[in-house]
Amino acid sequence: MAAKTWHSLPEYQALRALMECGTTSEAANRLGLSQSAISRSIASLEARTGRILFERDGRLLRPTNEAAQLNLRLDALFDALEKLDHPTELEQETLQIIAPPTYAHRYLVHHIAGFLKANPHFYVGLEVAASDMVARGILDERYDLGFLGVELPRDGIKLTPFRTSNAVCVMPHGHPLADHAIIHPEDLDGQNLIALSRRHARRAELEKVLQACRSAPNVVAEVSTSFAAVDLAREGLGLSIVNPFPVVHYRAEDVVFRPFASQIRYSTYYVTPKHRPTTAIARAFVQHLQLHTAKDTFSQKA
Numbered sequence: 001m002a003a004k005t006w007h008s009l010p011e012y013q014a015l016r017a018l019m020e021c022g023t024t025s026e027a028a029n030r031l032g033l034s035q036s037a038i039s040r041s042i043a044s045l046e047a048r049t050g051r052i053l054f055e056r057d058g059r060l061l062r063p064t065n066e067a068a069q070l071n072l073r074l075d076a077l078f079d080a081l082e083k084l085d086h087p088t089e090l091e092q093e094t095l096q097i098i099a100p101p102t103y104a105h106r107y108l109v110h111h112i113a114g115f116l117k118a119n120p121h122f123y124v125g126l127e128v129a130a131s132d133m134v135a136r137g138i139l140d141e142r143y144d145l146g147f148l149g150v151e152l153p154r155d156g157i158k159l160t161p162f163r164t165s166n167a168v169c170v171m172p173h174g175h176p177l178a179d180h181a182i183i184h185p186e187d188l189d190g191q192n193l194i195a196l197s198r199r200h201a202r203r204a205e206l207e208k209v210l211q212a213c214r215s216a217p218n219v220v221a222e223v224s225t226s227f228a229a230v231d232l233a234r235e236g237l238g239l240s241i242v243n244p245f246p247v248v249h250y251r252a253e254d255v256v257f258r259p260f261a262s263q264i265r266y267s268t269y270y271v272t273p274k275h276r277p278t279t280a281i282a283r284a285f286v287q288h289l290q291l292h293t294a295k296d297t298f299s300q301k302a
Contacts, residue, residue: 012074014041019071022060079280095281098127098137099147102225107246115288138271145282146271159269161302163245167264168257168298170230171239178256185213192238193217194229206241209262244298
């Protein structure tokens, strides 16, 4: 006779909390348990399934592929439990998103439309705000999912890398530097430059690169978003150094993008509350983005 299969909800809860929190102390805090209780549940689950689910990396526990696959299969279980706890919310699942203009106005609007067409029973709200307000909105748990192009480490929020890219130089067609395969900092000397405003950390980073090679471009305008910089370049005002994601998806035919020889790198992050589980609809939207974000020359999956 085959051995009877049994399941332990506390083990599955410990797995999910540890997957999302990264440390036993934070997982224990979320579930209202002791760290030893979390460790025992994970050890029991590993013994029962015969799989290694976490590997230690300093203070963090890195989930293995087996843990990720098991956690994915548990979505249906936790969704069912959520509906039992909130029977009046069965009619419509809601996702509240907050993001800066660079991500919201084109990239997210496009993918939200596709997501809702594929899932007409869902509802999505989108708030456009500055980066610091994105972090604050997630920290206050007024939104389920946020997006950031800068790292703003704060207690209570979790940043998960989504895309990475190197800086690019963008310029109008016919610009004297457009025939260069790679733009070097010294090439910008004397060129009209559309710069990000000084409140951006990336502005100081670029100035440091230019000062190191004594390159002195002529700043003709300051803007607060990459899209504004690219659109001014398209109008022939000058060139700019920007994060290519996601602007290259929407302006590749209008301007010239060239790699910028520097150590300036960018990351795009998903932002979620750290002390409560990511909702099923938020996970579904993230998966939609991962599947449907088009490939480009200048950015990669994190």
